[in-house]
Amino acid sequence: MAFPTTTGRSREFLNSKTPFYGVSCPNIAMEIIDRLSAGDPEKKKYYIRLFLDTLEPELGNLRGADVTQPQEPIRAILHKLKSQVQTIGARETHAIMAQQEQEIKSGGQIDQSQLDETCRQLSDLIENLQELLK
Numbered sequence: 001m002a003f004p005t006t007t008g009r010s011r012e013f014l015n016s017k018t019p020f021y022g023v024s025c026p027n028i029a030m031e032i033i034d035r036l037s038a039g040d041p042e043k044k045k046y047y048i049r050l051f052l053d054t055l056e057p058e059l060g061n062l063r064g065a066d067v068t069q070p071q072e073p074i075r076a077i078l079h080k081l082k083s084q085v086q087t088i089g090a091r092e093t094h095a096i097m098a099q100q101e102q103e104i105k106s107g108g109q110i111d112q113s114q115l116d117e118t119c120r121q122l123s124d125l126i127e128n129l130q131e132l133l134k
Contacts, residue, residue: 028128029089036087048129054084055129059122067112074115075104085125093121 037043058081065074078101086094096118100110 028125029091032087032089045133048088048132051084051088052126052129055081055122055126059119059126062115062122063119065115067110067115071104071109074110075101078104078118081122085122088125088129090121090125093118093125096121 033044033047036047058077062074062077062081065071065077067074078097082094082097082101085097100114100118103110
């Protein structure tokens with residue numbers, strides 16, 4: 001499924017805190033989940049749970065990664081999560097993950113602080129998604 005490119009209106013949306021079920025969710029473009037679920041609240045919850053089922057265990061894998069070792073396993077996790085994060089509309093987190101994946105792919109390395117920041121962003125995203133289910 002192809003998603004439209006960011007427009008001025010959607011950039012404005014991304015910079016705002018848009019309420020959904022009475023919850024403020026920064027960094028989540030809810031129009032994507034709305035489109036996937038055709039606006040059905042139960043389908044929204046289904047897709048959010050589906051995203052959480054992928055994000056939570058992979059965040060644990062990322063937290064357990066050792067940046068002093070070869071980083072191909074880190075790159076593989078970033079690659080897998082990057083598409084999930086983009087699908088839920090967390091574009092800022094997606095951009096950071098894409099940059100880190102590219103750094104490793106081109107022969108460079110990311111340091112512990114970069115990995116910690118990615119884990120923090122993913123943790124915040126998971127927390128926001130969990131709030132949507134309440």
